[in-house]
Amino acid sequence: MDIYPYEVPEGVHPYAWMFLGFGLSGEQTDELARHVFDRLGARWSGVERESVVLRFAVDFPLDAGDGYRRVSVGERFREVVAPDSGARVVSGFLPPGIALDRHTGTLAGTFTKPGLYTVEIARGPEVKWDALGTRGGPESVGEWIPVGEKRAVVEQDLSMHKPTLDDMTDEEKAQALAGLLAWEASKAAEANSGY
Template identity: 30%
Template sequence: MKLKSLAVLPVIAALLCAGVTAAHAIPDITDPFASLAAGSEPSHILVDGFGDIYTLNTGNGSISKIHPDGTFDGSFHAEFPPLSQPNSFATDGHGALYVSSYSASTVWRVDSATGTIDSGFSTHLGTELDGQLPESVTVDLAGNIFVATYSPAAVVKIAPTGDVLGRFALALGSGPVDITTDWAGSVYTANAGDSTISRVAFGGAGAGVVDRRFAVLDTGAMPISVTSNNRGQLYTANSGDNTVSTIDLALPPGSAPATTTLMPPDSYPYNVSSDRLGNVFVTNLGTASVSLFESTGRFTPVVAQLTSAETPEAAAISGYGQLYTANGLSSTVTRFGLGPTFAMSPVASARVGDSYSSGVTVTGLDPMTFSVTGFLPPGIGVDKGTGTLAGTPTTAGTFTFDLVAANVAGATAQTVTITVAPAPGSTGCWYWHEACGL
């Protein structure tokens, strides 16, 4: 397990202790979903738009690419120089991964299809980051790369070509260890050294304005991970006081303190990540669990529980509600099906005049809600809380509709066809005494 590259970070003695009350959840768990090479020690994880999973392996200096079915991509091969210890990566969503290395003081651009390191990017970047100890990297919607460097404390803006576009100094001793962007293009750093959040905002002309104390957290909070959701909020995992902070980005800088959530005892929140719905997931090293801050603000202490032998160093969620954790201690990836997944469909046959009732089996997080798109057989309705279809059919025929299950992690539609037979002795038609061919 590789902790953040900051000597003053506290290390919780009982990292593997349990004891957090389980949430009301029934995710479909695959553990392990993938087993990496011994000593890989994955520290970060990403999921792309195709559902492929990438792990950044700090232990052996590589990236692994895993398909949604759990198989490894044999055509992908990404390895970095010995002892370089890559410590962060990000994707531009268009075929490139950017990897920062604290030890090698550089950033690499990697082809997400093959794993090949882009030599042209490395040539353009050259020695621009030498000795600056890049802690973390992120990419904005325009494809610009931003790196948080520890010495000196700064944000460095890099073009996709590898050319440095700007440097933005942060406060001396601030100790930036993580970096993220929001939908407006602003960049934020989590500063463990002075328990602050810095922001670099860019105007229409591209000039950056630095607010070194955009938000001030509690003394000793020591934020080590930061993410923004698409609802105008910033979240930090704070290693110093076992908390998670929420900052409203709509408020003027420094106008309101961060909202602080005290995590369950010995959680040791380590990484925060967000999904496309605005939910934020927190990995907890101490309790081997994942917590959830919903986009509505509701907090669930445990939505995914691993064994005590795991250390979920990071998490990522796909557009289909699949949560993946990178487990540094065991060099594995675990998958939790948080989004709705149908495991059993309703009974497909019914008869006019006979009572009909059929439930469904769906895995995922509770609470779950159900709805129908299309037309149910007349006389049959859906229970919005359970998905049970029930009633007494009044009309013969074949009816096809979509039963939709939704929860905080997403929505899934199951196409259902129910054939309703005529009542015994009926011709099937109300207007004719002979059979209608039903």
């Protein structure tokens, strides 16, 4: 899953990660997830991010085109545009009198003003978890970042480390050998001294 693409430890609720970043301990996030999802029955649909465009012609006297819904002032309206996924307006405007419940994805209300209205509603998550945090580094506790932003990547320069003897110069090999011989001599001295 793109929102939290990390392994969840065995025995931890699979949605405990949703409560990361609030200063809770691992046990607290696990218990909170069990309460919200198992006891209270909240659902996570895992809906991918997408958008829907709605067009309304409210008492508009001219032909607005096929893409517009013809409605009248005083008419009640209710439609679920993003079931189980959360929703938000990303462009355009809702007709006056119509409101979006971000949590249920429901548009509802009564049309109050004539005109042409176009609105784009995004469905799905707005943020994702970055385990390293945007500062990047193992000391970072992680944070929620916008879904379109790239996660932090820790880059390590290992060029100063020599992984094998073949990559070492003769001088580096001599230093390493001298260090190993000194270590071996000190271990032998400890063994002979009895400590």
